[in-house]
Amino acid sequence: MRNHPRPRGHHPVLFRTLSSSVLVGSASGLRSQMGLAAVVLRADKDGLPSSLRTSAAARLVAVAAGAELLADKSARIPDRLRPGPLVARLVLGGLAGGLLAHAEKGPVVPAAALGSAAALLAAKVGHDLRARAARGVPDRVVAAAEDGLAIALAVAGTGTLAR
Secondary structure (H helix, E strand, O other), X not given: OOOOOXXXXXXXXXXXXXXXXXXXXXXXXXXXXXXXXXXXXXXXOOOOOHHHOOHHHHHHHHHHHHHHHHHOOOOOOOOXXXXXXXXXXXXXXXXXXHHHHHHOOOOHHHHHHHHHHHHHHHHHHHHHHHHHHOOOOOHHHHHHHHHHHHHHHHHHHOOOXXX
């Protein structure tokens, strides 16, 4: 059997959907609420389940994401790599990736899996980099930079910048 080469760009929507799921999953790894908030707040909501297209859902995810940005600066917040916070990041990263794929009419299960995997990797890398950077820079400054990165990943993943 002979392999036929696929033309370039044969699956641009698939690639875009899966890469976007990695971006929103990564945002969730850094700030657990950020990926889901970006997906729910995006301009094109037609592909989302009806319960997430409401103004109440938009307010809820916006408040949750904002509260997390503020709470992250507190010493009382548990380490993101502890089981509870880490599981939340995996679930929310997968949910964000899966919902984004659903909205784009893409493959939901692979996108959710990639969103979870990206959340796990980003949580670990973000934790380690923050700990290392905080040795020479105040933790709140490092945390604010991490906030900015999480927001940028979420925005890029939902296509506000890329599409």
